[in-house]
Amino acid sequence: MSIFRADALQGLVALVTGGGSGIGAAIAATLAEHGARVAVCGRTQAKLDATAEAIAATGGEALAVAADVRKPEQVEAAMQAIEARWGRLDVLVNSAAGNFLCPAASLSPNGFGTVVDIDLKGTFNACKAALPLLSRAGGSILNISATLHYGGTPLQVHAASAKAGIDALTRTLAVEWGPAGIRVNAIAPGPIDNTEGITRLLPPELRTRAERAIPLRRFGQPREIAEAAVFLASSASAYTTGATLVIDGGHWLTGMGL
Numbered sequence: 001m002s003i004f005r006a007d008a009l010q011g012l013v014a015l016v017t018g019g020g021s022g023i024g025a026a027i028a029a030t031l032a033e034h035g036a037r038v039a040v041c042g043r044t045q046a047k048l049d050a051t052a053e054a055i056a057a058t059g060g061e062a063l064a065v066a067a068d069v070r071k072p073e074q075v076e077a078a079m080q081a082i083e084a085r086w087g088r089l090d091v092l093v094n095s096a097a098g099n100f101l102c103p104a105a106s107l108s109p110n111g112f113g114t115v116v117d118i119d120l121k122g123t124f125n126a127c128k129a130a131l132p133l134l135s136r137a138g139g140s141i142l143n144i145s146a147t148l149h150y151g152g153t154p155l156q157v158h159a160a161s162a163k164a165g166i167d168a169l170t171r172t173l174a175v176e177w178g179p180a181g182i183r184v185n186a187i188a189p190g191p192i193d194n195t196e197g198i199t200r201l202l203p204p205e206l207r208t209r210a211e212r213a214i215p216l217r218r219f220g221q222p223r224e225i226a227e228a229a230v231f232l233a234s235s236a237s238a239y240t241t242g243a244t245l246v247i248d249g250g251h252w253l254t255g256m257g258l
């Protein structure tokens with residue numbers, strides 16, 4: 001049950017990259033629940049189909065398009081599929097990301113580059129490809145950032161660097177594309193349950209310690225990111241651009257140690 005009106009996003013079309021799982025899938029479902037027609041893209045068709053089927057099962061309209069955000073031509077093709085299906089795009093959510101734990105000293109150049117390619121360059125690729133459609137609609141972009149780079153997070157030099165770049169990209173595009181009527185914002189999630197981030201980055205035996213380090217004493221839920229996405233996609237945030245909304249239970253304020 002949402003606090004927002006069920007028609008808050010009626011008439012809008014959204015694309016969620018990385019929409020096959022985790023935060024991206026939750027955002028896709030929640031945007032649809034509020035009236036948006038939603039396309040999801042990612043590398044694995046089966047995961048995208050599952051998101052689309054879940055949306056369809058609740059009466060929503062969804063489109064699953066396989067595309068790797070590292071491949072500009074695949075992202076372009078996804079935009080064409082959306083235009084062919086719905087003739088517009090109002091909201092782009094850049095949620096595709098890659099990550100693993102690795103000390104900088106043993107991280108290969110390709111390991112560093114792969115995460116930058118997915119997170120930062122992938123976000124740029126999708127923004128660039130969406131620009132013509134977003135300009136026509138006066139749409140908005142929502143980038144999924146992180147809090148890793150607010151301090152120094154060990155074993156995360158690749159992801160922290162990429163997410164810092166996403167914050168820069170968010171602010172720069174907000175300034176460059178604001179005159180075209182396009183808003184560009186970001187959400188920086190902290191530890192969110194049922195996501196690849198938790199599975200890949202937090203050994204289960206550290207969970208209790210991790211929870212104790214969070215002022216609100218719990219991990220977040222994907223839904224708590226998705227509800228904020230509804231706000232940032234909707235006209236309720238019509239004067240908000242270049243902003244990053246931190247949703248982490250206060251974790252980064254503590255220095256994020258365990």
Ligand code: HXC
Pocket residue numbers: 097098099100101102107108109110111112114115118146147148159189190191196197198200201
């Ligand atoms: C060291 C690693 C590694 C690891 C991969 N590499 N995993 N290095 N430790 N655990 C290196 C490889 O050796 C290779 O370098 C390079 O990275 C590319 O690896 P590939 O497996 O070929 O890449 P690919 O198949 O494209 O997979 C990309 C991936 C993978 C990022 C490595 O983990 C992935 O697909 N992830 C997608 C989902 C995901 O990670 N989601 C989590 C997002 S969490 P060499 O030199 O050997 O060629 C998130 C949260 C942030 O973003 C905030 C948290 C609070």
